Amino acid sequence: xxxxxxxxxxxxxxxxxxxxxxxxxDGKGGGSTASNPPAGGxxxxxxxxxxxxxxxxxxxGTAKAGxxxxxxxPAQIPFSSGSTKGTIALTVTSIDQGQASDLAQxxxxxxxxxxxxxxxxxxxxNVGTTDLSFTTVxxxxxxxxxxxxxxxxxxxxxxxxxPNNSLPKGFTNGQTQTGCxxxxxxxxxxxxxxxxxxxxxxxxxxxxxxx
Numbered sequence: 001x002x003x004x005x006x007x008x009x010x011x012x013x014x015x016x017x018x019x020x021x022x023x024x025x026d027g028k029g030g031g032s033t034a035s036n037p038p039a040g041g042x043x044x045x046x047x048x049x050x051x052x053x054x055x056x057x058x059x060x061g062t063a064k065a066g067x068x069x070x071x072x073x074p075a076q077i078p079f080s081s082g083s084t085k086g087t088i089a090l091t092v093t094s095i096d097q098g099q100a101s102d103l104a105q106x107x108x109x110x111x112x113x114x115x116x117x118x119x120x121x122x123x124x125x126n127v128g129t130t131d132l133s134f135t136t137v138x139x140x141x142x143x144x145x146x147x148x149x150x151x152x153x154x155x156x157x158x159x160x161x162x163p164n165n166s167l168p169k170g171f172t173n174g175q176t177q178t179g180c181x182x183x184x185x186x187x188x189x190x191x192x193x194x195x196x197x198x199x200x201x202x203x204x205x206x207x208x209x210x211x
Contacts, residue, residue, distance in 0.1 A: 080201075122195075126173050131172050134166050141197075163180055
């Protein structure tokens with residue numbers, strides 16, 4: 001069955017907590033929102049898993065659905081946001097383990113009890129000719145060691161441990177921006193080991209991967 005939205009439950013916090021489940025339409029999935037920054041603390045780097053066989057994109061090459069990359073290896077892909085279309089080099093740079101206490105500010109209670117946040121960090125480079133100012137590169141998802149989807153927590157607002165902002169004004173060819181996505185491991189004995197980008201033109205389960 002073709003999946004076009006998050007299959008795992010996502011958490012959202014905008015003053016009022018909402019849960020979103022699997023969708024079978026073309027809506028791109030949800031996460032959690034927060035307006036206040038968390039208390040300070042450092043995330044522990046998580047060693048990446050070994051990659052599966054992959055054919056890296058060369059100069060001018062475009063990544064294809066299902067293709068895998070090593071963490072730190074860029075993938076050149078088409079990018080669109082509304083009527084804006086361009087080309088980016090997207091790189092997952094690390095998957096860092098956080099602390100359960102990082103989630104305290106969201107006041108999610110039992111919904112995150114025992115869960116451990118991981119921070120999927122990535123960089124975006126404009127390698128095309130279109131100005132991508134004020135667009136957002138999201139649809140990045142963490143995956144567990146067995147390849148299943150980690151629960152996502154989308155933060156809208158400031159979250160110092162995992163900042164993710166729209167691309168700035170003047171984001172033209174050669175400009176680079178970093179981003180971050182929060183993924184929740186179900187317990188301390190389970191790790192978020194890889195990541196999938198499933199933004200347009202890809203779909204969830206048919207995206208590109210970093211391991």
